[in-house]
Amino acid sequence: xxxxxxxxxxxxxxxxxxxxxxxxWKPIIIYLLSNxxxxxxxxxxxxxxxxxxxxxxxLKELENDExxxxxxxAEIPPRVEYxxxxxxxxxxxxxxxxxQWAENNFPEIEFEECRIVDL
Amino acid sequence: xxxxxxxxxxxxxxxxxxxxxxxxWKPIIIYLLSNxxxxxxxxxxxxxxxxxxxxxxxLKELENDExxxxxxxAEIPPRVEYxxxxxxxxxxxxxxxxxQWAENNFPEIEFEECRIVDL
DNA sequence: CTGTATCCACAAAGATACTG
DNA sequence: CAGTATCTTTGTGGATACAG
Numbered sequence: 118x119x120x121x122x123x124x125x126x127x128x129x130x131x132x133x134x135x136x137x138x139x140x141x142w143k144p145i146i147i148y149l150l151s152n153x154x155x156x157x158x159x160x161x162x163x164x165x166x167x168x169x170x171x172x173x174x175x176l177k178e179l180e181n182d183e184x185x186x187x188x189x190x191a192e193i194p195p196r197v198e199y200x201x202x203x204x205x206x207x208x209x210x211x212x213x214x215x216x217q218w219a220e221n222n223f224p225e226i227e228f229e230e231c232r233i234v235d236l
Numbered sequence: 237x238x239x240x241x242x243x244x245x246x247x248x249x250x251x252x253x254x255x256x257x258x259x260x261w262k263p264i265i266i267y268l269l270s271n272x273x274x275x276x277x278x279x280x281x282x283x284x285x286x287x288x289x290x291x292x293x294x295l296k297e298l299e300n301d302e303x304x305x306x307x308x309x310a311e312i313p314p315r316v317e318y319x320x321x322x323x324x325x326x327x328x329x330x331x332x333x334x335x336q337w338a339e340n341n342f343p344e345i346e347f348e349e350c351r352i353v354d355l
Numbered sequence: 356c357t358g359t360a361t362c363c364a365c366a367a368a369g370a371t372a373c374t375g
Numbered sequence: 376c377a378g379t380a381t382c383t384t385t386g387t388g389g390a391t392a393c394a395g
Contacts, residue, residue, distance in 0.1 A: 130338040131263045131331055137338075139258030141388080144250045157357055168389050173358060194356040195395085204341045211337055212250055214330045219249040219256075222323045260368085276377055287369055292378060313376040314375085 137182050142167060142175045144212060147201065150185060151209055154200035184208070256301050261286060261294045263331060266320065269304060270328055273319035303327075 138144055142164065149155060149163055161172055176199060179185040184205040190196040201209075257263055261283065268274060268282055280291055295318060298304045303324040309315040320328075 130335040130342075131267060132260075133342060134334045134338040135258055135260070135263055139254055139263075141251075141254070144254055144258075148250060161357095166389095168391095169358070170360090170390090171388055174387090189357090192356095193395095195358080197357060207341065208337055211330060211333045214333070215253045216249040218327055218330055219253040222326065223249075223252060280377090285369095287371095288378065289370090289380090290368060293367085308377090311376095312375095314378085316377060 137179075137184065138208070138212075140175075142171065143179060146172075146175060146179065146199075147184065147205055147208070147212065150199060150201045150205075154188075154198040157197050157199070160199065179205075256303065257327070257331075259294075261290065262298060265291075265294060265298065265318075266303065266324055266327070266331065269318060269320045269324075273307075273317040276316050276318070279318065298324075 138147065145164055146160065149160060155163075157172070157176075160176075161167065161169060164172070167175075176185065176187070180187050183202055186200050186202050188198045188200070190198070257266065264283055265279065268279060274282075276291070276295075279295075280286065280288060283291070286294075295304065295306070299306050302321055305319050305321050307317045307319070309317070
């Protein structure tokens with residue numbers, strides 16, 4: 118999402134939030150990381166329809182916005198772990214509410230499409 | 237945003253929410269309408285960088301998702317008013333929190349870019 | 356294992372002109 | 376005034392191959 122601002126300061130911060138988390142994959146990534154640190158490969162496996170390139174991009178943007186922390190271990194084979202920052206943790210309750218809102222207002226969503234997997 | 241679901245029911249509803257409001261213009265439109273009904277031209281004027289075509293699309297999608305109500309008056313010249321549905325009103329507090337979160341965590345945003353206008 | 360590098364497809368956004 | 380129609384541009388996501 119390109120970053121543009123408009124005519125109202127309240128809406129402005131909202132646009133900023135959406136710029137940061139309002140896309141296809143980021144809420145998912147944040148949600149998955151809310152259970153604790155996770156490796157690149159695991160994230161890639163849990164979001165089966167995302168490509169490595171896109172996942173990399175999303176993680177990098179989230180890191181730039183300081184929502185996630187990337188920790189790289191100097192091992193062979195390489196190991197990289199991603200975890201949530203404090204900023205991101207402050208966002209979790211709000212995301213929960215958004216989720217709740219959708220559940221209350223769109224009961225017709227076909228949740229069968231969401232397969233439950235072990236984290 | 238295309239509508240896809242992934243491996244977790246909680247994240248799933250979140251994705252749904254983002255599908256509905258997580259794009260460039262919709263939060264703004266919702267925010268502007270939170271002050272009461274507004275006409276097409278007014279919305280277009282308050283979001284100066286949006287084209288009429290895009291605004292039309294966004295309004296139509298919001299209407300399909302039952303977040304806004306479109307009321308057309310049989311007058312010449314035509315008058316169309318958009319207002320928030322109850323569903324959307326339930327979302328307002330959460331949007332407020334999102335806004336608040338951004339304000340707390342990203343004080344570096346240049347709010348000068350947001351010109352304040354009268355609604 | 357954790358990425359990059361390329362190239363491609365498609366959808367969304369923007370510009371402009373036109374209409375009932 | 377409130378849109379449509381059309382065309383162009385941009386951006387995001389996806390497939391695949393390759394690298395450290």
